[in-house]
Amino acid sequence: MKNLWNDDTAEQLVADYAKKGVGRDLALRVYTTRLLGGVPQLVLHGGGNTSCKIKATDLVGDEWDVLCVKGSGWDMAVIEPQGLPAVKMGALLKARKLDRLSDENMVALQRANLIDPASPNPSVETLLHAFLPHKFVDHTHSTAILAIVDQEDSKPLVAKVFGAKMGYVPYIMPGFDLAKAAADVFDADPTVEGLILDKHGIFTFGDDARQAYDRMIHYVNVAEDYVAEHAKPKTAKIALPARLASPAAIAPMLRGAVAAPRGEGRFDRMISDFRTSDAIVDFINSAEIADYAGRGVSTPDLSIRIKTGPLAVPAPDADKIGDYKAVIQNHVDAFAKDYRAYFETNDALDDVKRTMLDPMPRLTLVPGLGMFGHGRTLKDARIASDVGEMWIEAVRGAEAVGRFHPLSKADLFPLEYWSLEQAKLASNKPKPLTGQVVLITGGAGAIGAATAKLFADNGAHAVVVDLDAEKAADAARKAGNNSIGVGADITDPDQMRAAFDKAVAVFGGVDILVSNAGAAWEGRIGELDDTLLRKSFELNFFAHQSAAQNAVRIMLEQGTGGALLFNTSKQAVNPGPKFGAYGVPKAATLFLSRQYALDYGAHGIRSNAVNADRIRSGLLTDAMIASRSGARGVSEKEYMSGNLLGQEVTAQDVAQAFLHHALADRTTADVTTVDGGNIAAALR
Structure with missing residues (x-):
C-alpha cells in the first residue's frame, strides 16, 4: 500500500481552505480522508470514517470543543469540510457513563449536539471516535486487515502479525456497545497506535493528520506483507467446458x-x-x-x-x-x-x-x-x-x-x-420504471429525445439509438440517469443487433422498446419511384420489425415480459394526399404491433402503438410543414393546430403516451392517438 501523502499538495489544500474560513486541522482532515477514500482496498462506497477534534463556534457565538466526524452519505474520496459535521464533545463523552443507549437514542444524541442543525447525521461510529483521546482518528475496512481477522481464531494471529502495537477488539455490532468496548481496550494499553476490530476493520489514531494516516498505511502494509509471505499454494481449479458461452x-x-x-x-x-x-x-x-x-x-x-x-x-x-x-x-x-x-x-x-x-x-x-x-x-x-x-x-x-x-x-x-x-x-422509494431498460430508435430526434428524458426521469436507463452517434450521445447525456447513446443505421440488421447487444453489455438486458425512428417522403403513390418506396419500407416497416425481433429475443430470455411500443403515425389510419410512401409502411407497422400482441402476449410481452400527428421534429421539418399546409390550403399555424382542441401537439405529448403504455401493464394491442383530436383518424 503506497503512502500518498504529499507535503506540497497538503499545504496547497490548507491554503485554499483558509480562504474559505476553514482551519488547518480540518483542512488536513479533509486531505487525508480523501487519500484513504480514494483507495478501494481501504474504503468502498460510504464505508470507513475519519474524525478530528477541534474547536468550533455555534450560531450565537459560543465556542465548543467538537468532534468533526464523517457524515452519513458522504464519500470519503471526494469529501468536503461540510461532510465532517461538528458534534459537541461534552455530551458525547458523558454518554460513556451510560449502561446502555439504543441506536435511535444514539442518533438523537448526536443530532441534538450538532453545531449546525442542517448537517448530515454523524457516522454511526461517532462515539468510538469520541471516546478515543487522540485528535485524529482513521477507520477503514482494509482487505489486507480482513484477511487477518476473517479467521476462526483471529486473536492470536492478530497478536502474531501486529505485536503489542495494535489493540484487539472482539466483534461487536457498530454502535454504543462497540464504542465502549474499543475505548476499554485502549484504556487497558494507551501505548497502542491503533485497534484491530475482529471481522470488521482497523482504526489508527494520532496527534496530527499525518501521523494517523501514516499509521494506517503502515499497519495495512504489515498485513499485506504477512499475507504475501505466508501464502499457501493455490487451490485446484474447476474443469471448464470446451466452449464457454459469452x-x-x-x-x-x-x-x-x-x-x-x-x-x-x-x-x-x-x-x-x-x-x-x-x-x-x-x-x-x-x-x-x-x-x-x-x-x-x-x-x-x-x-x-x-x-x-x-x-x-x-x-x-x-x-x-x-x-x-x-x-x-x-x-x-x-x-x-x-x-x-x-x-x-x-x-x-x-x-x-x-x-x-x-x-x-x-x-x-x-x-x-x-x-x-x-x-x-x-x-x-x-x-x-x-x-x-x-x-x-x-x-x-x-x-x-x-x-x-x-x-x-x-x-x-x-x-x-x-x-x-x-x-x-x-425512505428510498423507487420510481415507476426503476430497474428497467428502454431502447429508443430515432432517439436523438424530437420525439425520441423527449421520450428518453421522460423515461429516465421516471427511473429507466435509456439506450438512445440514432444514425448520428454524437447526437445520440448528447440526447443520452441530457436524458440523464446513466443513459447511453449508440450510433447505428437501423436499416442494417447487423447494426440493429449491435445496438441491442450494447444494451445487454451495459445494463444486462432490455425491458421496453420504443420503435420510433422514421422518415417521410412525398409524392402521389402511382408516380413513386419503386426504389423510394422500398427505401421507405426499409426504415418505416422493416426496421421496426428488426427492432421488435431483437427486443423479443432478449425479453424471452429474461422471462419477465416487456413492452414493445411503436410510433405508427396518423398516416396508418388516415392517409394524407401525396403521402403514400410514408403512410403505407406505417399502416403495415400498425398491424405489426398487433401481430406481436397476438404472438407474444402469453409471454407477458405487451405490444402497443402510438398514433401521433403533426409533431415538429426531424421528420416534420419547417419545410415539410410549409408543404403539407400548402397541400391542404391552410396556414402553417392552422395546419399545426388543426385539431378538435385547436392546440399544437408536442414531442413531449407523444413521450407521455409512450410512458403511459410502458406503465399500463394490463394493456396490449392498443393504439393511443396523440393528435389533439381528428375524427377522420379516430379508430373505429
Whole structure:
C-alpha cells in the first residue's frame, strides 16, 4: 500500500481552505480522508470514517470543543469540510457513563449536539471516535486487515502479525456497545497506535493528520506483507467446458432470474453490471468458489450491498446454452430459499417488527467469465461489482494465510436488518420504471429525445439509438440517469443487433422498446419511384420489425415480459394526399404491433402503438410543414393546430403516451392517438 501523502499538495489544500474560513486541522482532515477514500482496498462506497477534534463556534457565538466526524452519505474520496459535521464533545463523552443507549437514542444524541442543525447525521461510529483521546482518528475496512481477522481464531494471529502495537477488539455490532468496548481496550494499553476490530476493520489514531494516516498505511502494509509471505499454494481449479458461452449470451437469463416477482406477472427488475479481469477469473475458477461464496461477506458492512454473500453458478457451456437458463434459475431459487430461511430463523429470535428485503442475490460469480453485480440502478449494480472485487481480494488473502471464516450469518443479521438501515431503506422509494431498460430508435430526434428524458426521469436507463452517434450521445447525456447513446443505421440488421447487444453489455438486458425512428417522403403513390418506396419500407416497416425481433429475443430470455411500443403515425389510419410512401409502411407497422400482441402476449410481452400527428421534429421539418399546409390550403399555424382542441401537439405529448403504455401493464394491442383530436383518424 503506497503512502500518498504529499507535503506540497497538503499545504496547497490548507491554503485554499483558509480562504474559505476553514482551519488547518480540518483542512488536513479533509486531505487525508480523501487519500484513504480514494483507495478501494481501504474504503468502498460510504464505508470507513475519519474524525478530528477541534474547536468550533455555534450560531450565537459560543465556542465548543467538537468532534468533526464523517457524515452519513458522504464519500470519503471526494469529501468536503461540510461532510465532517461538528458534534459537541461534552455530551458525547458523558454518554460513556451510560449502561446502555439504543441506536435511535444514539442518533438523537448526536443530532441534538450538532453545531449546525442542517448537517448530515454523524457516522454511526461517532462515539468510538469520541471516546478515543487522540485528535485524529482513521477507520477503514482494509482487505489486507480482513484477511487477518476473517479467521476462526483471529486473536492470536492478530497478536502474531501486529505485536503489542495494535489493540484487539472482539466483534461487536457498530454502535454504543462497540464504542465502549474499543475505548476499554485502549484504556487497558494507551501505548497502542491503533485497534484491530475482529471481522470488521482497523482504526489508527494520532496527534496530527499525518501521523494517523501514516499509521494506517503502515499497519495495512504489515498485513499485506504477512499475507504475501505466508501464502499457501493455490487451490485446484474447476474443469471448464470446451466452449464457454459469452457474457452477452447469459446476461438476460441471469437478469431475469434475479428479478424479484411481485405476483401476477409483475417484477422488480434489476440492472446487471458485468465485471471481469484475469485476477477475477483466476479466483472464481477455484474448485472451492461455491463454498467461499456460501460462507458470507468479508466485513459486515458489505451486507448492505451484497446481502449474505455472493451466488456462485456453474460455468456456462456454449454447446448446452439452451439448458443454462434453467441452471441459473435453480441456483437463484436456492439462494432465495436460503435467504428466506435466514430471515425467518433470525427474525423469530425477538419481537422486533421487520420487513424482509427481497431475497435475490446482488453478486453472481460465473466461472470462466467473471461476475455480475445486480442493483435496482446501474449505480447500485456497479457498487455491487466493486464490492465483489474487494470481497475476492479479502477472501483470497484469508485463504492464503488460513481459512476464510467471516462473521456468522446469525451475527450478520442484526446489521443487515439494523433499525437505522431499515428506516433508510423505507425512505428510498423507487420510481415507476426503476430497474428497467428502454431502447429508443430515432432517439436523438424530437420525439425520441423527449421520450428518453421522460423515461429516465421516471427511473429507466435509456439506450438512445440514432444514425448520428454524437447526437445520440448528447440526447443520452441530457436524458440523464446513466443513459447511453449508440450510433447505428437501423436499416442494417447487423447494426440493429449491435445496438441491442450494447444494451445487454451495459445494463444486462432490455425491458421496453420504443420503435420510433422514421422518415417521410412525398409524392402521389402511382408516380413513386419503386426504389423510394422500398427505401421507405426499409426504415418505416422493416426496421421496426428488426427492432421488435431483437427486443423479443432478449425479453424471452429474461422471462419477465416487456413492452414493445411503436410510433405508427396518423398516416396508418388516415392517409394524407401525396403521402403514400410514408403512410403505407406505417399502416403495415400498425398491424405489426398487433401481430406481436397476438404472438407474444402469453409471454407477458405487451405490444402497443402510438398514433401521433403533426409533431415538429426531424421528420416534420419547417419545410415539410410549409408543404403539407400548402397541400391542404391552410396556414402553417392552422395546419399545426388543426385539431378538435385547436392546440399544437408536442414531442413531449407523444413521450407521455409512450410512458403511459410502458406503465399500463394490463394493456396490449392498443393504439393511443396523440393528435389533439381528428375524427377522420379516430379508430373505429
